[in-house]
Amino acid sequence: MTARFLFFAVVTLVIGTLAVSMFDDHDRSDLHRDRASQSAERVTAATVEPTFVGKAVCGECHQDNFQLHQNSGHAQTFHAANQDNIVQHFAGKTADAGTPHGFYTYVSGPDGLQVFRRRTADASDGDVDDETFQYALGSGQNAITLINLDSKTDGDPVLLEHRVSWFRSHGGFGLTPGHLHHVPEEKRELFGELFEGRPLQQCVWCHTTSGEVIGDEVKDLIANVNCEKCHGPGSEHVRQARQSDTPPPYSVGKADWDFESELQLCGNCHRLPRHVDPKDIRDYIPMMLRFQPIGLVRSACYLESEGQMMCSTCHDPHAHFTSKTQQQYIDDCVGCHQPDNDHHTVCSVSTSEGCIDCHMPAMKVEQGMVFHDHWIRVRPEN
Ligand code: HEC
Ligand code: HEC
Ligand code: HEC
Ligand code: HEC
Ligand code: HEC
Ligand code: HEC
Ligand code: HEC
Structure with a gap:
């Protein structure tokens, strides 16, 4: 078990309705619930269920907080693995993952970062298999870890967390926390550790504003910890704020906050x-x-x-x-x-x-x- 998974956050499921492109923040109509959104809901229950509007909309009126947030770690917790800022740390490099895992080499591809595995550091050693990682978690302030989502034959999702991560402290690769004593139980685990169920959903929940893993996809993904993860879906607040300069309390402004x-x-x-x-x-x-x-x-x-x-x-x-x-x-x-x-x-x-x-x-x-x-x-x- 990865140490991270000894800890259980409250996971609230996201029931998605729209299929929206992966990192698009706008026009959301999810039914995501967290503490802040529940309190927002109590105020507006008589009217409409609040939905996500995306941080760009919040930024129209709250420019200072928007700018600050852009430069925070929260704005960079979940990336496509083939984004330039991730690729620069991995592509063309080789990591020694120890025995029996071997050596990994990274190549950027259309679906993510492709990882080639060899038994030895010798590139002419032909014994290669590979695995593509779609997402990269972490801003790089401390570390970046690659993950890959897949579905099993019964359709349930499974997450592969890569054995090696990039660490700022040494500007290179090291073992992902929790992997030191991990023993591969199947061939794919030569690339890392497999997770299912609650720990899998939590990994995505803590690093995104919305997203539920169904099969090999993150449904209704809003990447990163944005305004509405903490303040709750904002459509009602935005509607009220467009009508009045003194909209009713929304999240942190509420009496029970x-x-x-x-x-x-x-x-x-x-x-x-x-x-x-x-x-x-x-x-x-x-x-x-x-x-x-x-x-x-x-x-x-x-x-x-x-x-x-x-x-x-x-x-x-x-x-x-x-x-x-x-x-x-x-x-x-x-x-x-x-x-x-x-x-x-x-x-x-x-x-x-x-x-x-x-x-x-x-x-x-x-x-x-x-x-x-x-x-x-x-x-x-x-
Ligand atoms: C009494 C002041 C204080 C309070 C309260 C406080 N922090 Fe901090 N926190 C700090 C200081 C000081 C640093 C280091 C700042 C630096 O050196 O740049 C820090 C750093 C951090 C970091 C960066 C990683 C680290 O540990 O160095 C995180 C994350 C963090 N705090 C989260 C929290 C959270 C979450 C809470 C509330 C539970 C909290 N902090 C409450 C003073 C505080
Ligand atoms: C949805 C999950 C989530 C919530 C809620 C959350 N954080 Fe974080 N926080 C993260 C993650 C993930 C990172 C790591 C970002 C990275 O890789 O640098 C982080 C990083 C940080 C950091 C260090 C990076 C930075 O930008 O300074 C601080 C400080 C911090 N959080 C404070 C807070 C405080 C204070 C709260 C509550 C008001 C809070 N966080 C709520 C997930 C969360
Ligand atoms: C060089 C280390 C050092 C620095 C710098 C320092 N402290 Fe302390 N502090 C101590 C020690 C040691 C004690 C215990 C002293 C004792 O028991 O007589 C202490 C005790 C305290 C106590 C408890 C006092 C009591 O009598 O119960 C407080 C509060 C405190 N420090 C706050 C601060 C604050 C605020 C600062 C910065 C303005 C600060 N300290 C700077 C070492 C330090
Ligand atoms: C319970 C919520 C939670 C879960 C579950 C979780 N993370 Fe995080 N993660 C955080 C927070 C909070 C931070 C910020 C830690 C800090 O800097 O203080 C963080 C930081 C990170 C970082 C940056 C490096 C570091 O350790 O600071 C990486 C990489 C990361 N997480 C990857 C993952 C992966 C991969 C998974 C799942 C396989 C996962 N996390 C599961 C909350 C979570
Ligand atoms: C990590 C959680 C978190 C995120 C992300 C976050 N906020 Fe906040 N926000 C808070 C908390 C907690 C408070 C109350 C404490 C305070 O004012 O510092 C707050 C206060 C506010 C306030 C009222 C006080 C003020 O600073 O004017 C506004 C407006 C606000 N946030 C807007 C935003 C916007 C816009 C975004 C996105 C760009 C955002 N927040 C992202 C947690 C968050
Ligand atoms: C049309 C302008 C407008 C938009 C768009 C907007 N707000 Fe506000 N917001 C306001 C006004 C006006 C207030 C009340 C005065 C103040 O605190 O600045 C406010 C207050 C707040 C507060 C503090 C009071 C409370 O009830 O919690 C938070 C937090 C907040 N907004 C977050 C957000 C978030 C998150 C978004 C995006 C989902 C957003 N706002 C979008 C205008 C807007
Ligand atoms: C919101 C007010 C508040 C802030 C901010 C705050 N403290 Fe305290 N602190 C207290 C109170 C109250 C106590 C317990 C009574 C006392 O010793 O004053 C305390 C106790 C302490 C003690 C004694 C701890 C013990 O176990 O006896 C230390 C040391 C201390 N504070 C250091 C700090 C340092 C360092 C910071 C800044 C990083 C800080 N405090 C910020 C309110 C605060």
Whole structure:
């Protein structure tokens, strides 16, 4: 099992009605449900079921958030594998996948990236088979992993996750997280690991705005984590906003939207305690570093702030996290931890600098990927 699949997000199924071209964002009429859309629905239930309009429409009125989002990781979570920005990392290169998998060479083709497999690094070794990967997941900020969808003889979909991924940390290939101890059970698994059912649907759910895998296709695919993944389908809001400058609350503006709603929203994908083995949380194994909400909810800052601490206390959910300076993050800490605030203690070591390095340091996980420990605390090494 890939470690990712030990974690279960709430998967809401998408019942598609339109066959729309893959990366086209417009004219949607899906019935996608998530938390935000459910609350949007309560308001508009008497009128019309909201449907997806696509982020370009949101951008007409919310230009700032649109621009910020364009440069964020969320706008680049799901790609066609033969897009230029993916191909540049793979095409013409060779990866050593270990025994018995062998060596992979990559060639861009009309349906994706074609992977040729040999037993040895020697190109004249004729023993080649190949597999085409249609999609590439991840922005490349950390990594890019190839996947391929197929249907079995009974029509059920099956997903092949490639054994090798591209990692920014070493600018080249390494084993995909979870694959180190994977033993191929059938010939195709010499290219990676096969998944079916819930883990397969979740892989697509967390990286897209809408899309249900049926057979070897993603139905009603809207790639990437766009506006409407977080805010819910926007057709009703757009209709109301075209009639009035003060449309009724839609998602985050609603009365029942609070810090816990936000934590649930982000945690659906970034993981919450309910997604992981309680033992792993207790031991706080290194993998927990990748799951920021899990760290945050055990921090005194979160537990003792009476609903004032959430992801957006420090992050603009529309912007890339590197668009803020270190000093701006420190200002977030000092916003609460300041001498003239009776509710907060002040650090005896420093009241103005170095907070992140000491209390939520960047730490390496597998393949040199770096994450900040969101369990904010006085650490043993402090
Ligand atoms: C539908 C799933 C999903 C939801 C919901 C989601 N994220 Fe993400 N998030 C992702 C994925 C996938 C990536 C990885 C992007 C990449 O490969 O760089 C990511 C990356 C990030 C990053 C790092 C990249 C960047 O652009 O800064 C931050 C920070 C982040 N998310 C914060 C949040 C916050 C805050 C929320 C809630 C308001 C949230 N996310 C909700 C899936 C999600
Ligand atoms: C529960 C939701 C969820 C599932 C399921 C999921 N991902 Fe992700 N994925 C995320 C989030 C959130 C991030 C951002 C992690 C971060 O940067 O903090 C991410 C990041 C990534 C990245 C960027 C590198 C990294 O690890 O940061 C790749 C590549 C990736 N996922 C591939 C996959 C593949 C392939 C599958 C399925 C076979 C999958 N993911 C399943 C939520 C998910
Ligand atoms: C990862 C989840 C996520 C995505 C993607 C996202 N938003 Fe948001 N958005 C939020 C959250 C959470 C808030 C409330 C917290 C805040 O205002 O920072 C918010 C607030 C807003 C607000 C009100 C506050 C403000 O900043 O003006 C607007 C308008 C908005 N979003 C529009 C958009 C648009 C347009 C897009 C797409 C281009 C988008 N959002 C994409 C999560 C998201
Ligand atoms: C015709 C212009 C228009 C379009 C198109 C539009 N909005 Fe808005 N939106 C507004 C106005 C006006 C407000 C209220 C004032 C404000 O907060 O800026 C608003 C408020 C919001 C808010 C904050 C208040 C709340 O109820 O949550 C969010 C979030 C939001 N819009 C998201 C979106 C998203 C997502 C889209 C695309 C699906 C979108 N908007 C499309 C005009 C528009
Ligand atoms: C929303 C307000 C808020 C923000 C923002 C905030 N904290 Fe806290 N933090 C608290 C509260 C409340 C406590 C518990 C009471 C206290 O010690 O002040 C706390 C406790 C702590 C503790 C003691 C932890 C323990 O286990 O005893 C440390 C260390 C800390 N915060 C560091 C930080 C750092 C570093 C940042 C910025 C990355 C930060 N805080 C941001 C509210 C906040
Ligand atoms: C007290 C401030 C604070 C809060 C609250 C916070 N973060 Fe962060 N986060 C940071 C800092 C600081 C960084 C590193 C920024 C840098 O060095 O550029 C970071 C980085 C990240 C990254 C990039 C990968 C990593 O771990 O380095 C992701 C993804 C992320 N945060 C998600 C979240 C999510 C989801 C939440 C809510 C559950 C959240 N954060 C709440 C301060 C915070
Ligand atoms: C060089 C490392 C270092 C830096 C930089 C640093 N701290 Fe600390 N911090 C510590 C240590 C060590 C303790 C425990 C001190 C003690 O027990 O007397 C601590 C304690 C704290 C506490 C708990 C205080 C208490 O009495 O319970 C808070 C809150 C805190 N730091 C916040 C911050 C903030 C905010 C910043 C940035 C302005 C910061 N720290 C910078 C090392 C550091």
